[in-house]
Amino acid sequence: MSATDLDLTLVIPLYNEEESLPELMAWIDRVVKANGIHHLEAILIDDGSTDESWAVISTLHNTYPWIKGIRFRRNYGKSAALQKGFEAATGDVVITMDADLQDSPEEIPELMRMIQVDKYDLVSGWKKDRKDPIGKTLPSKLFNAVTRRASGIKLHDFNCGLKAYKNEVVKNVEVYGEMHRYIPVIAKWAGFRRIGEKVVKHQPRKFGYSKFGWERMLNGFLDILSIMFVGKFGKRPMHLFGTLGVLFFLVGFGILAYLSYLKIIEDIGRISDRPVFFFGIVTLIIGSQLFLTGFLAEMISRNAPNRNKYKIAARLGGSEESKE
Numbered sequence: 370m371s372a373t374d375l376d377l378t379l380v381i382p383l384y385n386e387e388e389s390l391p392e393l394m395a396w397i398d399r400v401v402k403a404n405g406i407h408h409l410e411a412i413l414i415d416d417g418s419t420d421e422s423w424a425v426i427s428t429l430h431n432t433y434p435w436i437k438g439i440r441f442r443r444n445y446g447k448s449a450a451l452q453k454g455f456e457a458a459t460g461d462v463v464i465t466m467d468a469d470l471q472d473s474p475e476e477i478p479e480l481m482r483m484i485q486v487d488k489y490d491l492v493s494g495w496k497k498d499r500k501d502p503i504g505k506t507l508p509s510k511l512f513n514a515v516t517r518r519a520s521g522i523k524l525h526d527f528n529c530g531l532k533a534y535k536n537e538v539v540k541n542v543e544v545y546g547e548m549h550r551y552i553p554v555i556a557k558w559a560g561f562r563r564i565g566e567k568v569v570k571h572q573p574r575k576f577g578y579s580k581f582g583w584e585r586m587l588n589g590f591l592d593i594l595s596i597m598f599v600g601k602f603g604k605r606p607m608h609l610f611g612t613l614g615v616l617f618f619l620v621g622f623g624i625l626a627y628l629s630y631l632k633i634i635e636d637i638g639r640i641s642d643r644p645v646f647f648f649g650i651v652t653l654i655i656g657s658q659l660f661l662t663g664f665l666a667e668m669i670s671r672n673a674p675n676r677n678k679y680k681i682a683a684r685l686g687g688s689e690e691s692k693e
Contacts, residue, residue, distance in 0.1 A: 377401075377481060378460030378536075379411040382450030383468035387421045390468060394429050394436065397474045404478045410686075412437045412454045413468070417444035423683075430685055437686030448549040453681070455539035461485070463539045467530040473570045480533035483565055490538050490561035493524050493553055494531035494569035512550070520554045524566050527553060531569050535561075546595070610663025618656025624649030 379397065383390070394411070401409055413436060415423045426438045439453055451465060462484045466472040476494065483492045499509075509528055516527050528550040542555045553564050602609045628640040628649065640646050 375408050375410055375460040376462065377406055377409040377477075378458040378463045379409065379477075380414070380451060380454035380458060380463060380465045380539075381411060381468050382414045382416055382447050382454065382465075383418065383422060384416045384444060385418045385420045385422060386468040387418070387425045389470045390422065390425045390429060393468060393470055393474070394433055396470075397477070398433060400474045400477055406478070406481075408460075410435050410437055410458075410460060412439065412457050414438075414450035414454050415440040416446065416450045417441045427685060434686075437684075439684055440682045442682045446547070448544045448546055451549050451552075452544045455542070455544070458536065458539055461536055463534045463536055465530060465532050465534075471572045472531040473572060476531060476567070476569045480531075480567065483567065484533050484535055487565065488563065489533075489565040490535050490563045491553060491556050492533040492565045492567055493526065494529040495524070495526040495566050496529055496571035497525070497568045499571050516551065516554065520551075520557065522553050522557060522564060524553055524564070526566075527551060529569070537561075548595075606666035607663040610659050610666060614656045614658070614660030614663060616656070617652045617659060621649045621651070621653030621656055625653065 381393075390413075397411065401407075411433070413426050415426060415438065423438070423440050426436065426440075430436045430438065437457070439450075439457065441450070441453075454465070455463070462481050464477060464480055466474070472494070480492055480494075483489050509526075513525060513527055517523060532552065534556075538556050538559075538561050541559045541561075542552060544552060544555070548555065557564065598609075624645060628643065628646055631637045632640050
């Protein structure tokens with residue numbers, strides 16, 4: 370069977386989930402067999418775990434040949450893990466899910482159907498009845514409200530790890546930083562407009578602990594600003610900085626021209642004694658700097674190197690199985 374024959378790729382990032390993995394893989398195996406899904410792969414990305422997660426993945430690979438593994442040398446974060454999983458995915462449908470047993474594999478067949486039959490580009494899960502503490506659900510609701518308004522995408526749960534994609538989508542998005550929660554926004558800016566939503570069952574955490582921290586709240590707000598800027602102006606930064614620069618420059622130039630007119634025609638004395646003179650100077654300088662910033666950003670954007678360079682300790686499964 371060649372890679373192009375695969376119907377499904379599961380991309381599962383994980384960090385210290387040695388207890389959850391055997392149960393999750395057995396659950397997935399039952400679901401795919403019951404639904405006649407035979408051509409699949411599950412790519413497990415070990416994000417620098419400090420427990421025995423990689424050893425468990427290696428053992429599970431012997432039981433379930435469709436399991437493949439990627440191991441990071443250190444913890445890069447969920448976005449990095451998803452990006453490497455997307456790069457390796459070969460299935461027509463790509464489904465992402467968390468490894469902590471809070472995402473139910475029972476959702477896989479319907480998610481596949483929505484991509485294959487309903488022709489969605491992306492389907493995002495909605496954990497309508499969440500089993501998390503309020504310290505996690507409240508910030509999530511706030512993020513979702515802000516992201517809906519900023520992006521115009523009517524999803525209730527942008528951060529749900531359970532999502533399904535056409536293969537074409539994952540090959541045309543770039544995920545880094547904390548951008549995994551905004552993949553629907555990235556996909557929309559990449560030109561994929563058919564974005565759907567499915568209510569999914571949310572399981573209470575059975576093993577381990579949540580990796581959510583309050584620092585991610587601040588990072589999330591900064592990332593939504595970043596993704597909106599990159600999506601709209603990433604390829605043409607001069608349109609933003611240049612426009613602002615010209616506006617500031619014209620305001621400053623207008624103020625100084627008016628003061629010069631008063632000085633020459635009406636002899637008002639020293640224009641430098643007027644506070645508005647310094648305001649005009651400042652806006653003129655700011656305008657020039659913004660314009661130059663746009664010019665430099667335009668040059669950088671045309672020559673930006675690939676930012677997704679992650680050091681991989683080992684690969685498991687497939688033709689590239691090796692230690693690196």
